[in-house]
Amino acid sequence: MNRKTLERKADSLHELWTHWYLQQRYNSTPKNLERWEIQAKTQYKDLSEEDKQKDRDLILSYNL
Helix, strand or coil: CCEEEEEHHHHHHHHHHHHHHHHHHHCCHHEEEHHCCCCCCCCHHHCHHHHHHHHHHHHHHHCC
C-alpha cells in the first residue's frame, strides 16, 4: 500500500472513530473523556504523530 493511500484510509478511520466517540462518551471515564474530546475535535492531519500512527497501524492490521 502506498503512503498516500495509507494516509487517506487513516484519515477516514479517524472520522469513523470520531463518530464512535460521540456516541460512546457518556459511558467513558472522565480521564478518557477529556483525552477523546480533544482528539474528536482534531482533524487527522493535526493529530500527533503517535495518534496518527495508531490509525495507520489499525489500517494495516485490518488490511483496510
